[in-house]
Each structure stands twice: as structure tokens, then as C-alpha cells.
Amino acid sequence: MENAKSTNTTKMLVLSALFTAIVAVCAQVSIPIGPVPFTLQVLAIFLASLILPPKYAFLSLLVYDLLGAVGVPVFAGFTGGLSKFAGPTGGYLMAFPIAAFVTSYINAKKPIKNEAANASVALISGLAIIYVFGFLYLSWAAHMTLKKAFAAGVLPFIIPDIIKLAIAYLIARAVKSRKVLNIA
Template sequence: MAHTPLMTALGADDTLLRKLAMVVFGSVLVGMSAQVSVPMFPVPMTLQTLAISLIGLTYGARLAGATLLTYLAQGAAGLPVFAGGAAGAVHLMGPTGGFLIGFVAMAWLTGYLVQRGLDRGFGRLFLAAFIPALLLFVPGVLWLWVITPLDLQGAAMAGAVPFQLGGVVKSAVAALIVTGAWTAWQNRKA
């Protein structure tokens, strides 16, 4: 049984023009969230995963995936949307490339989980945000391991371990925001 993402319930994606507007807005949101970062090497800590969770929790799978593909295309085309204002396709091949590509899967999977029943209530929304955020470390760490001199354990220590607490907090914040939005919308309807 398919469940309805928040933006669909609000009617925000009922036309092609509105869907395009949502994709552009979402890609700009991810780009802006990339600029809020804590410099760490080789992977900076940013608010991108919070923005991606919000997009997945509210857009649904296809629209969330399209939004992140658009974000990557913007960055590859030279717009300064990657962490620290970086731009260019070269960043898709650098140390953060696995995470950047993994963002598409994270957004899609978050939306998919919402459409499969994890769409209401803090606990369900938290799981819909946290599981894909946790799985993001698979391509991120593997890519880091392949393209740097780090061994697999070193790649995990540099690219995953320092980010776990932040991942829990960002998933909780995204779930709280979307839970609050659902509540406000339901109260407005009543």
C-alpha cells in the first residue's frame, strides 16, 4: 500500500511546473546546506544530509532522487554547490565522490520508505531518515578506500565514525520538522 508524502498531500506536486519548482528549490536547499560545514579531512561535515532527509521525507522517492541528480548536475556544471563552494565534475571523482553519488540513493530510499509506510509519526519518520543516512556510508567509505591510500578501516575511521552522532541528530531533527508539518497541516484541515 502506497502512502502519501507530505508535499503530495499538500498538492505541491500536482503539475509538472510545480514538480520542477520543487526540484529546483530542493537542489538549491542542498547546495546551501553544503556551505554550512565543519572542515574535516578528507570529508567535511555539512548539513547536506539533513536537507536530503527533509527532501526524501516530504517529496517521495522519484522526486527526491530527481532533486539530487539535479544537484549533482549543477555542481558538475560548475555551480558552487558542493561543500565549501566547490564546483566541477572533478569533485565527483575526489574523496567525497562516493558520498555525492550516494546522496541520490539516500534521497530516493528515504522517499521510498515514506511511501511504504514510514510516513507519519516521529519514530517512523526517524527510521525513514536514519536508515538511508546510515547506508550512505557504504558508497562513501568504499569510494574513499579505493581512491586514497587509506585501508578499509582507515577509510571507515575517516569517513564514517566521526559522523555517526551527527547522523542521529540530523535524522531526529528532520523527523521532528516533518512530524510538526504534518500536525500543522492536519490541524489546519480540521
């Protein structure tokens, strides 16, 4: 029994590392459109959140942030360093682990019995966390009004992010239904 628990922990740590890498790769699909670039990070973050248990989803994104903080070029545009946390996108980066945990937690607890509705609530809650942290911090870091920060850091992303959430849900559902990763 102890060996099975150890094997599962090892598996979850490996999957967490894999999702850290997936987020880093998706961050490089980046289109600068203002102070906040368009990336595929949200897709990868929420894919991790729907597949990993809450503490491992959090860990995956925390490691991503820590790698970037120490200078590994995992952030958009192959950048890294603590300065990214002080810049306009710092709030989004800080929100990633929290959003991953909350999304995974809600999805795992299944407050709504309908799978798609439950995942939708989880995903939208996580995205709201990223948006709120992100645009409030953007307002402060870029010396913008809240209205301008919202217009630059949230509005252009709503439709593309909802599409990314739907894609993440469909991929996670396919992975889980095929038991590709053998996650309970």
C-alpha cells in the same frame, strides 16, 4: 482533471528545485575535519526525502549532483566540477540521490504503522547508503584501508548525523502537519 495533474507536477518540480537549493546552501555550512567535511547536507537531503515523493526526492538530489558536476559551486566550500566525483567525497555525492529515493520510498510505503518508527527506519536506511557508498569510495579514492576510511568517513559523523535526522524528521512533521506546502 488533467489540469490538476499538471499543476501538481509543476508544484513537485518547483519543490524539487527548492530542495536542490536548500541542499546547496546547507553544503556551505562546512567544517573541514579531514578528507570529508562536516556539513548540513544530510539535514537537507533527509528533509527533502521526508517531504517529497520518491521520484522527486531523487530528482532533487540528482539535479544537485549535476549542477555540481558542470561546475556550479554547490558542493561544500563553494566548489564544483567533475573532479569532486573523483575525489574522496565522490562516493557520498553519488549516494545522495539513491539515499533520497530509498528514504522517501520507505517513508511513503509505511511498512511500520508507527510514524516515528517508520521514519526512523527510512532515515537510517538512507544514511547507511550514504555511509557505505561514501566510505568505500573514500577508501579507493584516498588509497586508505577500509578501516581508516571508516574511521575518517563515518565514525566522526554518526552522532551529528543522527541529530540531523531527528531535526529533519521534526521539521518535516511540522511542515506536513501545518500543510505549509499542501503536499498530500
